[in-house]
Amino acid sequence: MSMVEAASSRSGTKAAREPDRQRGIDRVIAVLEALQRHHAPMRAGEIARSIGAPRSTCYEIVNRLLEAEILEPAGAEGQVYFGRASYLFGRAYAENxxxxxxxxxxxxxxxxxxxxxxxxxxxxxxxxxxxxxxxxxxxxxxxxxxxxxxxxxxxxxxxxxxxxxxxxxxxxxxxxxxxxxxxxxxxxxxxxxxxxxxxxxxxxxxxxxxxxxxxxxxxxxxxxxxxxxxxxxxxxxxxxxxxxxxxxxxxxxxxxxxxxxxx
Amino acid sequence: MSMVEAASSRSGTKAAREPDRQRGIDRVIAVLEALQRHHAPMRAGEIARSIGAPRSTCYEIVNRLLEAEILEPAGAEGQVYFGRASYLFGRAYAENxxxxxxxxxxxxxxxxxxxxxxxxxxxxxxxxxxxxxxxxxxxxxxxxxxxxxxxxxxxxxxxxxxxxxxxxxxxxxxxxxxxxxxxxxxxxxxxxxxxxxxxxxxxxxxxxxxxxxxxxxxxxxxxxxxxxxxxxxxxxxxxxxxxxxxxxxxxxxxxxxxxxxxx
DNA sequence: TGATAATGTCCGATATTTCAGACAATATGA
DNA sequence: TCATATTGTCTGAAATATCGGACATTATCA
CATH class of the missing domain: 3.30.450.40 (GAF domain)
Structure with a gap:
């Protein structure tokens, strides 16, 4: 179940629109996974398109993640990518x-x-x-x-x-x-x-x-x-x-x- | 103690007013930051105490993060710590x-x-x-x-x-x-x-x-x-x-x- | 140059999610 | 042994964050 869900959320660019409205936490995860899949900085709008989320929601989430330094600005035209906090989380994983x-x-x-x-x-x-x-x-x-x-x-x-x-x-x-x-x-x-x-x-x-x-x-x-x-x-x-x-x-x-x- | 820790969670930001209910995304970030500060695996209950969140909320969030492999089980007694996905996010930061x-x-x-x-x-x-x-x-x-x-x-x-x-x-x-x-x-x-x-x-x-x-x-x-x-x-x-x-x-x-x- | 398409921000309504507390099952300790 | 604390799970209901869409700006291009 979770496997299927996870797999489809990762691979499927345009997954079937299941519920009208998605959980906030799922959107956060979707944003992070989209960036990782794309393997390069993206703009908030691009991310929204790629995960099938409303633009307004995506801007909101991206901005909050920027505040937490989980994301950071990357590129001159509003692109964002993983930030320092993400780096530290990753180090913590590797060390542990x-x-x-x-x-x-x-x-x-x-x-x-x-x-x-x-x-x-x-x-x-x-x-x-x-x-x-x-x-x-x-x-x-x-x-x-x-x-x-x-x-x-x-x-x-x-x-x-x-x-x-x-x-x-x-x-x-x-x-x-x-x-x-x-x-x-x-x-x-x-x-x-x-x-x-x-x-x-x-x-x-x-x-x-x-x-x-x-x-x-x-x-x-x-x-x-x-x-x-x-x-x-x-x-x-x-x-x-x-x-x-x-x-x-x-x-x-x-x-x-x-x-x-x-x- | 839990309040102190929660309040100090990132000094300067918007510590001032704490409403009785917090945004889901803020809780997610708080969970991740708590783990990073603690620098070792924690159980869901511990995390809840450390960020001053209701236990039920914390379990919910931790379980979702486990599904996404942002966290993973670490230790025999239900502890969790950063997972593979976190690691990849961190690598992505470092490469970019x-x-x-x-x-x-x-x-x-x-x-x-x-x-x-x-x-x-x-x-x-x-x-x-x-x-x-x-x-x-x-x-x-x-x-x-x-x-x-x-x-x-x-x-x-x-x-x-x-x-x-x-x-x-x-x-x-x-x-x-x-x-x-x-x-x-x-x-x-x-x-x-x-x-x-x-x-x-x-x-x-x-x-x-x-x-x-x-x-x-x-x-x-x-x-x-x-x-x-x-x-x-x-x-x-x-x-x-x-x-x-x-x-x-x-x-x-x-x-x-x-x-x-x-x- | 004007027409069209994007970008980033804001807003109100409502569907969803957080929260408190109850619960059973274990752990801990006297 | 019983009493007490802790763990992980569920539930209903209040509260709020998501969403669609509108809005000015700014790109893009014929």
């Missing part, structure tokens, strides 16, 4: 969350040892999300901005993050358009399901040339105490890998993820 | 804010060059706040957690952050109890005002043994285009400094702050 705290160091050492981009990823709604990343030493870098949502079928991690669902649930969970890769190619649902199953069996997932032309992505799950997947560690390398290189990287990645998993 | 982005690198190089703790600080309400810090190489480290509010008279930066106020305004601005140093010693208001004036004249401020027994703190202002103080850069060293050492550190600090100031 044991997993997150440990992830930083692990990513750093992975990036240093492999020269690749190392990332910590998780599920959010029905999308994949990079929560933390460290770039390797390589000249060419493959980056996904932290906080940007990406369709699950586009990523190696996506094959690991669905282990709590069965085949039918996965079909229902992922919107059909997400099976169209950024290259324009259509990924077959059956193939994806097979890959999800294989990933669960093997305990890792490797994909090639999915998002970018020349990139291999290796992902392994970080597990909670109950065995469910809390997130993934993943390495992105701008190259084909021979079997031996692949093994080497997995031999670094798997212990790293085990170290982060609840014992 | 030009000053903040540049500060990271500058602090790093200051910490590396001096071996001291380097911090980026600003004014928030009538308190001093560390927004970013990098620790030096030294064995003994002097740290203030990011996001913790500290009375202005306790810090070197505090002498620089008040340049927009005149003497009388400063007297009104800073609560009397803030002139009691953590050592228990009472700082005279006149002396503080003299130091503020000196800091403005010199363009830097150095304090000794204010917060901790063996620490010298050097701070210089980062200026906005209009000449007002946007924040400070500061170095904390666990030692007395002879004039020459002091000069050396200032010669690193001052250009660093100029580099960050709007040209």
């Amino acid at each position: 969350n044991a997993l997150h705290r440990r992830v930083g160091g692990v990513l750093e050492s992975l990036a240093a040892q492999t020269g690749a981009m190392a990332q910590f990823c998780a599920l959010r709604g029905n999308k994949y999300l990079v929560l933390e990343s460290r770039s390797g030493s390589g000249l060419f870098r493959i980056t996904v901005d932290v906080g940007v949502e990406v369709p699950l079928p586009w990523t190696a991690s996506g094959r690991l993050l669905l282990s709590h669902l069965d085949a039918q649930e996965i079909r229902d969970f992922i919107p059909p358009e997400d099976f169209v890769l950024p290259t324009g190619e259509q990924l077959s649902v059956d193939q994806f399901l097979a890959e999800v199953e294989a990933a669960a069996r093997e305990g890792y997932s490797v994909t090639r040339n999915l998002v970018d032309i020349f990139a291999t992505c290796l992902a392994v799950p970080i597990l909670r105490q109950d065995g469910s997947v809390a997130g993934t560690l993943c390495l992105v390398v701008p190259a084909e890998l021979v079997a031996e290189q692949r093994r080497e990287l997995l031999d670094l990645l798997i212990p790293a993820a085990r170290q982060l998993s609840a014992h | 804010n030009a000053l903040h982005r540049r500060v990271g690198g500058v602090l790093e190089s200051l910490a590396a060059q001096t071996g001291a703790m380097a911090q980026f600080c600003a004014l928030r309400g009538n308190k001093y706040l560390v927004l970013e810090s990098r620790s030096g190489s030294g064995l003994f480290r002097i740290t203030v957690d990011v996001g913790v509010e500290v009375p202005l008279p306790w810090t070197a930066s505090g002498r620089l952050l008040l340049s927009h106020l005149d003497a009388q305004e400063i007297r009104d601005f800073i609560p009397p109890e803030d002139f009691v140093l953590p050592t228990g010693e009472q700082l005279s208001v006149d002396q503080f005002l003299a130091e503020v004036e000196a800091a403005a004249r010199e363009g830097y401020s150095v304090t000794r043994n204010l917060v901790d027994i063996f620490a010298t703190c050097l701070a210089v202002p980062i200026l906005r285009q209009d000449g007002s103080v946007a924040g400070t850069l500061c170095l904390v060293v666990p030692a007395e400094l002879v004039a020459e050492q002091r000069r050396e550190l200032l010669d690193l600090l001052i250009p660093a702050a100029r580099q960050l100031s709007a040209h």
Whole structure:
């Protein structure tokens, strides 16, 4: 229920107009999520359009959030974006969350040892999300901005993050358009399901040339105490890998993820 | 106690009239600020007490914020703290804010060059706040957690952050109890005002043994285009400094702050 | 240049939300 | 053991914040 609601509020630009009038707190959350999705400063009017709220309401809310420094002016023409208070809330989260705290160091050492981009990823709604990343030493870098949502079928991690669902649930969970890769190619649902199953069996997932032309992505799950997947560690390398290189990287990645998993 | 805490919640704003009923959005903000001040997970009931809100209202709001992942469960006994969404909002701020982005690198190089703790600080309400810090190489480290509010008279930066106020305004601005140093010693208001004036004249401020027994703190202002103080850069060293050492550190600090100031 | 579309602010009515208090279920302590 | 305090959940009703729309300004563009 809440999942569906949250998912639709995140993905749906023009969600069905359910009640005539929405709760204030929901509007506040919608404003913040809209800004995060847009990933750049917006004007109050734009935000109102994007969340389907009356302009007057949106101005009211934005102004109050500005006062609290949760938002701040950003840009010369009345745009707003996240403010200092938001920053401090985020720091507080990172400091307090044991997993997150440990992830930083692990990513750093992975990036240093492999020269690749190392990332910590998780599920959010029905999308994949990079929560933390460290770039390797390589000249060419493959980056996904932290906080940007990406369709699950586009990523190696996506094959690991669905282990709590069965085949039918996965079909229902992922919107059909997400099976169209950024290259324009259509990924077959059956193939994806097979890959999800294989990933669960093997305990890792490797994909090639999915998002970018020349990139291999290796992902392994970080597990909670109950065995469910809390997130993934993943390495992105701008190259084909021979079997031996692949093994080497997995031999670094798997212990790293085990170290982060609840014992 | 709860009233005191609630009233002090952001000093200056519209503290005056408290109607028996508060806006939902204000309650949301109060909840988030209470958690940030407390700097640790809290239960819904505790939060209610700390912000002076009815318990039922507080539960309602906390539950909605949990759904949005702005808060998340933290601790075995129903405590909550900032969640993943808060983290992403904070990252978004840090990525978008030009000053903040540049500060990271500058602090790093200051910490590396001096071996001291380097911090980026600003004014928030009538308190001093560390927004970013990098620790030096030294064995003994002097740290203030990011996001913790500290009375202005306790810090070197505090002498620089008040340049927009005149003497009388400063007297009104800073609560009397803030002139009691953590050592228990009472700082005279006149002396503080003299130091503020000196800091403005010199363009830097150095304090000794204010917060901790063996620490010298050097701070210089980062200026906005209009000449007002946007924040400070500061170095904390666990030692007395002879004039020459002091000069050396200032010669690193001052250009660093100029580099960050709007040209 | 005039016509059209946005922007930011303000207002009154009413649908929604806050609040107080009751409640059962636990925790705490004498 | 009983008495007392605390927790999390619900409820109805009063109070207010949301909403639609109007209003001047300011952009945009034919």
